[in-house]
Amino acid sequence: MSARLRAWLLVTPATLLVVLFLVLPVLSTLATTFGDPKGVFAPYATFFNSRFRMTVLWRTMEVAVITTIVSVAVGFATAWVVAKAPGRARSLLIIAAVFPLLTGVVVRSFAWLVILGKNGILNNFLIWTGLISEPLSMLYTQGSVIVAMIYLFVPLMILTLVGVLEGIPQDLTDAAASLGATPAATFRQVILPMAVPGLIVGSVLVFTGSFTSYATPQLLGGERQMMMGTFLYQRAMVTFDWVGASTIAAVMVVVTLTTVLFMSKLARKLNPVAG
Amino acid sequence: MQNKTHPLLIAFAVLVFFFLLGPLVIIIGSALSETSYLTFPPQGLTLHWFENIFEISAFRRTMATSFMLAVGGTALSMLIGIPAAYALARYRVEIPRFLGNVYVLPILIPEIVLGFSLMKSLATGLGLPITLSLLVGHALLVLPYCVRVVGASLNNFDFSIEEAAVSLGCTRAKAFFTVVLPNIQAGIIAGFILAFITSLNDVSVSIFLTGPGVSTLPIQLLAHMEQFFDPTIASVSVLLMLVTVAVMAIVERTLGLTFLTK
Missing domain, CATH: 1.10.3720.10 (MetI-like)
Structure with missing residues (x-):
């Protein structure tokens, strides 16, 4: 048997799995949106002319963008401390970041249900301190969804950036300092450019992850704060509007793929090493 | 590597880790409470809610399904x-x-x-x-x-x-x-x-x-949460966290957890 034939035989089962059960079904979903008797783009006209649908799309964008920005800021600062921490502390901090990451989305969202609920821990605490007399309704608001999302994605950002920050050679920052750069200048001109590829990878993961999330907006946003993921589910399984659901799916695919492609182009452009 | 991280930055990182782990501690605490509603800090300590998981047939069944499906x-x-x-x-x-x-x-x-x-x-x-x-x-x-x-x-x-x-x-x-x-x-x-x-x-x-x-199991948990708000969900969550601990121990022993930062 030639090496070429052997190689292809080995990759065939996995390739078939992806082509038959991912590529074809997803393409068929996308195709559904162009088969409307009222016109090829009719479902898209419905989507982009509907106030409600556009509200859902913009809300999802807003939540995803805020989540990404906050996660980048919080994750970068924390990853910096973790990367600089001495051996043992560093391993413990990595364990502390991995643990929530590997704990399920349902469990982690549930925690915020317990904290932010009407009889939740935060309300009870605020009443106990006398700051408020009536419990606040914090659940089913955009704020509660964003807090839970940030909670969900900060560990991912920390772990992505720790690896990147550790990869920046100490010699480089030492050289900058010995050539008279202030710590602020070293950060801006040496560390930040070196960290850009990692920041981009992390941002893409957080943005696409929060843009397409289902469980968190379902639990903490409910009907009132519907996002693209929960909206898709509702269209498909509650109202059985499969064309509508497929249109939402198509918009989600376009947004995530565009983000990934655009950001990886940007990463290549900004990468100081590859030039 | 020398340590010249700014103390304010360290304080911030401590707060972040408090934010990351606090909610999970709250779940563990409320799973142990004797009350029939979710509360933290727990009032009294009991393992009753853990027994309760196995008394609900939907949890027993979905746990088995999830486990077999994952394997x-x-x-x-x-x-x-x-x-x-x-x-x-x-x-x-x-x-x-x-x-x-x-x-x-x-x-x-x-x-x-x-x-x-x-x-x-x-x-x-x-x-x-x-x-x-x-x-x-x-x-x-x-x-x-x-x-x-x-x-x-x-x-x-x-x-x-x-x-x-x-x-x-x-x-x-x-x-x-x-x-x-x-x-x-x-x-x-x-x-x-x-x-x-x-x-x-x-x-x-x-x-x-x-x-x-x-x-x-996760789907059953979602459905359960919409109807009941008792510590059973918290105790199932604790069981899932124990699985996470086991998973981390195995990854640490094979490739090492730092593998996840690459």
């Missing part, structure tokens, strides 16, 4: 993912590079879109039984982990050892099982366990594929 889906994915990862690492000239990206598609395509599409084509279109659709969906979902983690091990493997075995008269198959496989064992175990936990926690694909009589 079965991952095993299936490994069975086809390892040969693919091997071919990608070994036959760099024969296999076009873009094929490596094909196996990452299940991460690239939004999970919820994948779930919806699988429901339309497998469950409704082909009329596959629920369990089989779930198995295919989960095998697909974890394929990137199987191919990538095993692939990372294979990239560190010196294929000339395998060539030596073959030139000394070993068959290709025997060389793979006795020379290659033992050398990438750590990657396979770590990949398996990461895929297992991904499958166990999955919501977005499963929610479309579960149906009457067959459900997974």
Whole structure:
């Protein structure tokens, strides 16, 4: 048997799995949106002319963008401390970041249900301190969804950036300092450019992850704060509007793929090493 | 490395870790409370809610389903993912590079879109039984982990050892099982366990594929939360956290947890 034939035989089962059960079904979903008797783009006209649908799309964008920005800021600062921490502390901090990451989305969202609920821990605490007399309704608001999302994605950002920050050679920052750069200048001109590829990878993961999330907006946003993921589910399984659901799916695919492609182009452009 | 991190930055990081772990501590505390509602700090200590999990048949059933699905889906994915990862690492000239990206598609395509599409084509279109659709969906979902983690091990493997075995008269198959496989064992175990936990926690694909009589634990938890708000959910969450601890221990012993920062 030639090496070429052997190689292809080995990759065939996995390739078939992806082509038959991912590529074809997803393409068929996308195709559904162009088969409307009222016109090829009719479902898209419905989507982009509907106030409600556009509200859902913009809300999802807003939540995803805020989540990404906050996660980048919080994750970068924390990853910096973790990367600089001495051996043992560093391993413990990595364990502390991995643990929530590997704990399920349902469990982690549930925690915020317990904290932010009407009889939740935060309300009870605020009443106990006398700051408020009536419990606040914090659940089913955009704020509660964003807090839970940030909670969900900060560990991912920390772990992505720790690896990147550790990869920046100490010699480089030492050289900058010995050539008279202030710590602020070293950060801006040496560390930040070196960290850009990692920041981009992390941002893409957080943005696409929060843009397409289902469980968190379902639990903490409910009907009132519907996002693209929960909206898709509702269209498909509650109202059985499969064309509508497929249109939402198509918009989600376009947004995530565009983000990934655009950001990886940007990463290549900004990468100081590859030039 | 010398430590000149600003104390304010350290204080900030401490707060972040408090934010990350606090909610999980709250879940553990409220799972132990004697009250019939969720509260923290717990009032009294009891393991009653843990016993209660096993008294609710829906939890018993979905736990078994989720466990078997995670093991079965991952095993299936490994069975086809390892040969693919091997071919990608070994036959760099024969296999076009873009094929490596094909196996990452299940991460690239939004999970919820994948779930919806699988429901339309497998469950409704082909009329596959629920369990089989779930198995295919989960095998697909974890394929990137199987191919990538095993692939990372294979990239560190010196294929000339395998060539030596073959030139000394070993068959290709025997060389793979006795020379290659033992050398990438750590990657396979770590990949398996990461895929297992991904499958166990999955919501977005499963929610479309579960149906009457067959459900997974996370989906059952979501449904339970909408009706009841007692510490049983917290105690199931604690059980799931224990699984996470076990998973972390295994990854630490195989590839090391720092593997996850790469």
